[in-house]
Amino acid sequence: MAEFLQAAIIGISLGAQYALLALGFTLIFGILGVVNFSHGGFYMLGGYVAYSCVAGLGLPYPLAVIVAVLATAALGWVFELFLLERLVDDHLATLMLTLGLYLVISTGLLTIFGPLSMEFAFPVTGALHLGSIYVPRENLIVLVVCLAAIAALWLVLFRTDLGRGLRALANDRAVAMAQGLRPKLLFPLAFAIATGLAGLTGALVTPILSLSPGVGDPVLATSFLTVILGGLGSLEGAALAAFVVGIVEAFTSVYFGGSIGALVLFVLVLLLLAFRPTGLMGRTVRGA
Amino acid sequence: MTELRVESLAKRFGGLRVFQDISFNLPEGGLLGVIGPNGAGKTTLINVISGRQSASGGRVILDGRDITNRPAHAVSRLGLARSFQQTNTFKNVSVSENIARAIRFGGRGAPVGLDRMLDAFGLTPRLGEISDKLPYGLQKMLGLVMAFATSPKILLLDEPAAGLERTERQNVDTFVHNARQAGASVLIVEHDMDLIRRLCPRILVLDAGVLLADGPPAVVLARPDVIAAYLGETEETA
Amino acid sequence: MRKQIRLLGWTELVALLLLATGFVVPMYTRSVLVYSVLNQIFVGVIAAESVWIMLRMNLLSFATPAFMAIGGYTVAIAGQHDITDAFAMTAAAFILPALVAIPLGALVLRLRGTYFVLVTFVLSQIMQLLLFETPGLTGGSNGIAGVPPVTLLGTEMGSNRLVLQFACGLAILATLITGLLTRWFRQHFAAIEENEILAESLGLVVWRYKAMGFVVAAGIAGLAGYSLVNMLLTAHPSSFDSSTAVDFIAYTIIGGRLSILGPVLGTGALVYATNLFGTHGQYAQGLYGVLILVVVLAARGGIVGTIAAVWRRVS
Numbered sequence: 001m002a003e004f005l006q007a008a009i010i011g012i013s014l015g016a017q018y019a020l021l022a023l024g025f026t027l028i029f030g031i032l033g034v035v036n037f038s039h040g041g042f043y044m045l046g047g048y049v050a051y052s053c054v055a056g057l058g059l060p061y062p063l064a065v066i067v068a069v070l071a072t073a074a075l076g077w078v079f080e081l082f083l084l085e086r087l088v089d090d091h092l093a094t095l096m097l098t099l100g101l102y103l104v105i106s107t108g109l110l111t112i113f114g115p116l117s118m119e120f121a122f123p124v125t126g127a128l129h130l131g132s133i134y135v136p137r138e139n140l141i142v143l144v145v146c147l148a149a150i151a152a153l154w155l156v157l158f159r160t161d162l163g164r165g166l167r168a169l170a171n172d173r174a175v176a177m178a179q180g181l182r183p184k185l186l187f188p189l190a191f192a193i194a195t196g197l198a199g200l201t202g203a204l205v206t207p208i209l210s211l212s213p214g215v216g217d218p219v220l221a222t223s224f225l226t227v228i229l230g231g232l233g234s235l236e237g238a239a240l241a242a243f244v245v246g247i248v249e250a251f252t253s254v255y256f257g258g259s260i261g262a263l264v265l266f267v268l269v270l271l272l273l274a275f276r277p278t279g280l281m282g283r284t285v286r287g288a
Numbered sequence: 289m290t291e292l293r294v295e296s297l298a299k300r301f302g303g304l305r306v307f308q309d310i311s312f313n314l315p316e317g318g319l320l321g322v323i324g325p326n327g328a329g330k331t332t333l334i335n336v337i338s339g340r341q342s343a344s345g346g347r348v349i350l351d352g353r354d355i356t357n358r359p360a361h362a363v364s365r366l367g368l369a370r371s372f373q374q375t376n377t378f379k380n381v382s383v384s385e386n387i388a389r390a391i392r393f394g395g396r397g398a399p400v401g402l403d404r405m406l407d408a409f410g411l412t413p414r415l416g417e418i419s420d421k422l423p424y425g426l427q428k429m430l431g432l433v434m435a436f437a438t439s440p441k442i443l444l445l446d447e448p449a450a451g452l453e454r455t456e457r458q459n460v461d462t463f464v465h466n467a468r469q470a471g472a473s474v475l476i477v478e479h480d481m482d483l484i485r486r487l488c489p490r491i492l493v494l495d496a497g498v499l500l501a502d503g504p505p506a507v508v509l510a511r512p513d514v515i516a517a518y519l520g521e522t523e524e525t526a
Numbered sequence: 527m528r529k530q531i532r533l534l535g536w537t538e539l540v541a542l543l544l545l546a547t548g549f550v551v552p553m554y555t556r557s558v559l560v561y562s563v564l565n566q567i568f569v570g571v572i573a574a575e576s577v578w579i580m581l582r583m584n585l586l587s588f589a590t591p592a593f594m595a596i597g598g599y600t601v602a603i604a605g606q607h608d609i610t611d612a613f614a615m616t617a618a619a620f621i622l623p624a625l626v627a628i629p630l631g632a633l634v635l636r637l638r639g640t641y642f643v644l645v646t647f648v649l650s651q652i653m654q655l656l657l658f659e660t661p662g663l664t665g666g667s668n669g670i671a672g673v674p675p676v677t678l679l680g681t682e683m684g685s686n687r688l689v690l691q692f693a694c695g696l697a698i699l700a701t702l703i704t705g706l707l708t709r710w711f712r713q714h715f716a717a718i719e720e721n722e723i724l725a726e727s728l729g730l731v732v733w734r735y736k737a738m739g740f741v742v743a744a745g746i747a748g749l750a751g752y753s754l755v756n757m758l759l760t761a762h763p764s765s766f767d768s769s770t771a772v773d774f775i776a777y778t779i780i781g782g783r784l785s786i787l788g789p790v791l792g793t794g795a796l797v798y799a800t801n802l803f804g805t806h807g808q809y810a811q812g813l814y815g816v817l818i819l820v821v822v823l824a825a826r827g828g829i830v831g832t833i834a835a836v837w838r839r840v841s
Contacts, residue, residue, distance in 0.1 A: 093822050269645075
């Protein structure tokens with residue numbers, strides 16, 4: 001029973017991290033129609049910026065996390081405004097642009113920080129013992145921050161005019177523009193919010209997992225699995241699927257060990273595509 | 289009997305209703321006009337019938353066979369072709385290559401009367417030109433001819449006259465006459481009221497996603513509710 | 527009215543001719559570096575052609591390393607059982623990945639193109655895990671070492687020269703298959719690339735052609751895996767790392783997607799450039815990234831397209 005609860009807690013905390021990544025990814029896809037291959041790059045960048053602030057500038061960790069969010073959001077904003085914006089209607093071109101950016105980010109980090117893992121430890125250690133269950137404090141803190149960020153994103157998207165505008169653009173760009181919404185303003189903003197979320201996740205999670213050039217690839221793969229599972233473009237689906245992915249990973253690694261979890265998830269995704277191609281909560285996907 | 293029957297067809301996007309409870313019949317050899325103000329759901333209606341978009345409810349029946357939500361290529365193979373509102377051709381290749389592709393993808397061979405149609409629109413001497421370089425009016429006609437080149441039994445035309453010069457609109461009449469001579473029934477969505485009046489013996493009026501009226505133009509266009517739906521759209525009815 | 531479809535055009539012939547120079551190189555040099563670069567180019571060209579086939583239909587495939595792994599491990603496992611016949615192995619390295627691609631393609635290619643990109647990306651990650659998780663079959667993290675060299679008509683292709691010439695032969699074969707496929711379905715692929723919605727509304731069963739391309743592309747990638755294993759005489763998971771998918775995509779996009787000369791010239795140029803980095807090969811990806819940005823923003827035709835544009839301006 002303890003083992004079960006333990007796995008559940010790990011799963012939920014993984015799920016919260018994946019949700020932040022997948023929500024950002026979905027936001028970009030839903031609103032701009034862009035598949036963001038640089039998402040893992042912004043995750044890495046968030047980690048490295050936070051690391052530099054702590055190790056280089058001696059900033060306290062929470063402040064470093066905030067700097068990481070702002071830096072990744074700013075880079076995302078600039079990239080969208082000056083490069084992506086020109087070709088935003090060409091799916092293949094935008095995909096390749098984000099791929100190019102990812103290569104530039106990861107090679108840049110490799111050049112500056114070298115190929116080895118950074119010694120970047122979470123400032124809070126120790127664990128809570130609840131009966132026979134053992135929960136590391138760091139995981140708990142990450143979980144709380146992630147859930148808070150998800151809640152904040154939800155409030156912005158569903159309770160503010162900005163959010164209504166963004167969701168309208170995602171629903172039907174032509175109709176939204178006819179109603180006076182301005183993609184020129186909202187596209188870079190949406191991209192910045194999403195990359196900022198990826199940066200936040202990186203700043204929070206890399207001290208616990210690891211920080212080296214190349215941690216972006218698996219992050220991207222997990223985001224992809226999550227958004228396919230949730231249904232491309234569906235925010236609710238992405239959030240739900242992220243927790244499914246996190247929990248499946250946690251339970252398979254506790255009970256089977258190794259990387260069976262990823263295989264199980266992939267098979268799950270293929271079955272889903274065969275029988276319910278819209279994903280858990282997606283819309284019609286047939287055609288181009 | 290090649291007949292298109294639409295029964296209680298509905299389309300929603302999320303919570304947004306595009307149209308609902310649309311029912312009508314297009315009998316073999318028939319010619320039907322569909323009019324309505326902007327945003328009435330006319331293009332979406334064509335998209336749903338032709339399988340481009342999925343239906344939220346109701347049925348589309350072609351020759352007694354339920355084709356609702358069949359993919360676009362399957363609907364085309366069953367003999368229902370559609371044209372697009374914007375010019376829609378393969379832009380980087382010649383006129384003749386465009387037509388060759390339409391014939392090939394349609395899979396029923398070239399229809400009788402294709403050459404006559406190309407002649408009528410002045411496309412024959414321009415077969416070697418890249419379609420994107422043609423004047424707008426000719427690109428638009430090429431799009432129509434491509435739909436016809438699949439040898440359809442039913443043709444759905446989405447605003448064939450939109451963007452054409454007044455003098456070019458006669459080409460749409462020619463197209464419709466030739467297509468019907470070749471045995472196709474035609475449904476035509478159009479804003480140009482003159483064109484609708486002179487071509488269509490029967491019209492449907494769509495307003496805000498519901499079917500407002502169905503009948504001969506002289507009767508339908510005199511109805512107060514139809515006139516009311518068109519208030520504020522005076523330039524279209526001119 | 528229908529244009530005559532030629533089996534191969536001049537671009538394919540030029541590509542074949544360029545590759546064929548690999549046969550004569552061993553007559554002029556024994557430089558290990560030249561051999562190594564050429565071998566890498568021959569493997570890379572095949573892999574890039576696999577990417578290029580899908581790019582003809584506006585689809586970006588990250589699955590190349592996964593299908594390379596199937597082809598490569600097939601040959602390595604057969605080698606363990608002393609099966610080394612070149613013809614049988616070439617057929618197996620092509621057919622097995624193609625068979626795996628059939629159900630996958632049928633499943634994914636009915637959906638929006640985006641799904642294809644995402645699924646192929648995840649697929650090559652999954653293939654890595656599969657290689658590690660099946661030590662009984664693939665040797666797990668050790669891979670399969672000591673794969674015997676291939677035998678062609680009774681001759682063991684063991685020497686450096688013969689390995690190079692065999693890799694050259696495989697690259698020519700892959701280019702022939704790719705050229706024939708893309709010429710044969712030229713109209714269909716071009717229609718899908720230019721205007722998929724129109725093509726479908728005219729009656730083209732778009733997903734079927736995409737699936738067909740995907741299956742052949744998988745087979746071609748299998749040949750690349752075969753060539754790689756034959757060069758290294760080892761099948762190791764690191765040879766089929768999912769990140770190499772990006773390299774093959776870079777070769778194709780930077781070379782130019784308009785003709786088959788793109789993947790050939792792009793692979794040649796980038797493999798050569800990567801070797802200039804010497805032991806710092808990992809930095810080459812940064813170069814790829816910058817070049818991809820440049821090509822997408824400023825020079826859509828890539829190397830080949832730019833050469834063609836310059837040529838047109840001059841003449």
